[in-house]
Amino acid sequence: MGAVVGALFVGVDGGGTSTRCVVAAESGEILGRGRAGGANAVSVRDPSANLLAALLAALGGLDRSRVAGGVFGLAGAAQARALAERAWSEAELPGRPRVVPDMLVAFTGTTDAADGTVLVAGTGAVGARVRSRRIVRRADGFGWLFGDEGSGVWLGRRAVAAALTALDGRGAPTALIGPVAAALLGEAGDPEDVPALVAAAYDRIAEAGPAWLGTLAPAVDAAARRGDQVARDIVREAARRLGRTARVVGEPDGTGEERGPLVLAGSLLTEPTELARLVRAELGPRTTSLPAGDGAAGAAALALRAALPPGDPRAGEGHRALIGRTFADRPERRADDGRG
Amino acid sequence: MGAVVGALFVGVDGGGTSTRCVVAAESGEILGRGRAGGANAVSVRDPSANLLAALLAALGGLDRSRVAGGVFGLAGAAQARALAERAWSEAELPGRPRVVPDMLVAFTGTTDAADGTVLVAGTGAVGARVRSRRIVRRADGFGWLFGDEGSGVWLGRRAVAAALTALDGRGAPTALIGPVAAALLGEAGDPEDVPALVAAAYDRIAEAGPAWLGTLAPAVDAAARRGDQVARDIVREAARRLGRTARVVGEPDGTGEERGPLVLAGSLLTEPTELARLVRAELGPRTTSLPAGDGAAGAAALALRAALPPGDPRAGEGHRALIGRTFADRPERRADDGRG
Incomplete structure (x- = not known):
């Protein structure tokens, strides 16, 4: 050197x-x-x-x-x-x-801190513990089928399921039906044509890949902010799961490092979303969180x-x-x- | 004639x-x-x-x-x-x-009844109302990504997620890790190698299709019967969701038909599974259910x-x-x- x-x-x-x-x-x-x-x-x-x-x-x-x-x-x-x-x-x-x-x-x-935590929620979701500026522990990041809990894809998949479940009578009515149907069938489609919605959802993922589901996340966040109870429950559950991911990796592991700050990364946590607000509330006032x-x-x-x-x-x-x-x-x- | x-x-x-x-x-x-x-x-x-x-x-x-x-x-x-x-x-x-x-x-x-209900839980899951020996209403059947709640694929996906979540510290320890790791990596694999498990799970679905997840369902049912709390929670939730599907389609719609029997179909409901027991309990003693x-x-x-x-x-x-x-x-x- x-x-x-x-x-x-x-x-x-x-x-x-x-x-x-x-x-x-x-x-x-x-x-x-x-x-x-x-x-x-x-x-x-x-x-x-x-x-x-x-x-x-x-x-x-x-x-x-x-x-x-x-x-x-x-x-x-x-x-x-x-x-x-x-x-x-x-x-x-x-x-x-x-x-x-x-x-x-x-x-x-x-941050110039050597130790801390990073929580990401964008298309996917993952948390990591940083020690001496290296990743020493991870939680989640298991992808769209088995994890990425609270991510855009996670929110989008639940939005489609909630819309379908409302339409067949199993779930509560929700304002999510409109944006989900518009995304799947276009504005001219019949938002209550359940078989068409189901077929379009699978087709869209086959064509555009699972990340497409993440494009529905802003509609879920907006519906939650406007008070739609089904959307609120989805976003609250996402915040709980992201909070769990951050907590699991957020504690020092006894090797003497500082706890350090929590960096919130990914568009769902750096933008002023309802999800970001609920994640911060979930983590409590003792956690210093910084937008990435x-x-x-x-x-x-x-x-x-x-x-x-x-x-x-x-x-x-x-x-x-x-x-x-x-x-x-x-x-x-x-x-x-x-x-x- | x-x-x-x-x-x-x-x-x-x-x-x-x-x-x-x-x-x-x-x-x-x-x-x-x-x-x-x-x-x-x-x-x-x-x-x-x-x-x-x-x-x-x-x-x-x-x-x-x-x-x-x-x-x-x-x-x-x-x-x-x-x-x-x-x-x-x-x-x-x-x-x-x-x-x-x-x-x-x-x-x-x-059954020779003209009216009634059928609830299926095998690889997929769906419920239907039968009137005059025709299907007049359905619930769920939305496939592996957006529904089929309580099906074999639904159980298998939750088993993989629960094993991974236990391994990264977010979830409770569970006896599901063993059978999930054996199914994904073989008996010689390291059941705690999380990246290998995740990669194998996506590879398996890409090769064998999502129905592969349903092959894990018997292991989930067995772990629940043996008292594993994580598996019990998964099977209970499956039973709750199947019960909801059956209830939504199970009531006559006011056109004068009889309520009729509930036929339970699909291997998860016709075999003597813990799930079948819990579904019957969920539906209550007033429902006459017949194995298909x-x-x-x-x-x-x-x-x-x-x-x-x-x-x-x-x-x-x-x-x-x-x-x-x-x-x-x-x-x-x-x-x-x-x-x-």
Whole structure:
């Protein structure tokens, strides 16, 4: 290690729908930003091309030989490492990047604390314990059939079931029938044609994949906010389950680390949803929760820290500068972040 | 119509795993029986060949020109009618068969009542109201993603989720981990390797289809009987949901029909399962429930009734003879069937 003056650090946050990249100096100053399509190896046709496009956009005219490290935050697909290394070498960058779970860069993009918890609720849902900026424990993240409790897909599947159950007389009437039927049959369809709704639901998932169910989540949240009891019960149950996921991973495991903050990530928890409000209520006032910041900056912070000797004060300074810059863009979040 | 002396009636019950056929005389005497593989258009490669094989076996050396009617009970696939007509014509039988829902022949194979209710819990789950031997109302039957509440697939999916949830600390410990891990990884696998379990569960469903989940149902029922609290909660919830399905379709709709018996069909309700016991308890002592008899005999009874003028006493006599013969083979069920 040693002097890193003049060195550049690359951070990439590759999500399901977009990939973001930052290039930072050792000071934490962001010198370039790039953005491209999604990088999920399961759902995106050419994730490596999107990783490369985000990298090239962020590098711009910067001298690539100065790049001293890079970190990619990617969802846990087995192919993630190969995809990242391919994009890195095609961008003609020196050395090899580190690949970490996207949950970790969500955490390090939000706080400079070494220990804490991250709870994600977007298309999927998962919780993780972070110790010394590594994921040491997980809960849920079991996917659309067996888990992801409280996620967008979880909410959407329950919305379809609740609409059908109301229509056949087993369940209470609900305002969810309208938006579910519109999503499945279009505005011209008969919202009470149960066989057509059932067939359309299976067809839609076969065509568009299970993530399609997550597109119904905003309608569930809106119906709950408007007081629909069935939707309220679904969203409350989602909040209870997400709260359980966060609690299970949220406690220190006796190895001396701090409890640390809880980072709330994923669109359902970073947007001002009813679900986010209920999750915070579920976790109680003793939990310091922060809406997730910029995962690409968090990845760059990990790259910068890895290049410095343990205890070097420039690590924390650079990290805080990187994510502070992000927070400065969204001052309304500053009061929440609890940093000194 | 008119004289049917010497006429033959064909009944076919085509299920997911087997097809059964009977050929009966007007008296209700069964003259031939046949059996072949499944006839479900969705899950079986060549359902029409299985329908034909069952027909040919039951017809044996009988004179096909005497066949005066046939009814096929088949699950509600759109292709069911075409499949039945193809098998009928390939068996060189005169006229055209009638195709009805398999739930209806389960009902008419159990009781000669005109009105009543049928509740099915096998791989899937559905309830139906029968009026004048026709299905007039349904509840559930919405398939593995949005319904079939209390079915084998429903139980199996919850068993996998409960095992995973116990392993990551969100749920209570459960004896379900053992059988779920053995089914997913084999006896040599590590039953606590959560990522391997999750990957195997998705792989298994991708390969074998969602019906595979139903193969876990006996393990859930057994664990519940042995007192495992997690399994008990799953089976109790299944019974509650099946009870709701039956109640919703079980009440007469004010058109003057009798309430009639409740026929319990599907392996989870006809076998002596803990689930069947809890469903009966859920429905209460006022409900007369009968385990489903021979659906092929029920289909033949419908064929025989269709050939006779309304009110002809031979219809009821033939119907009772057809299904009585079935019950005579299983005398332990006679006390339950409530017939005079």
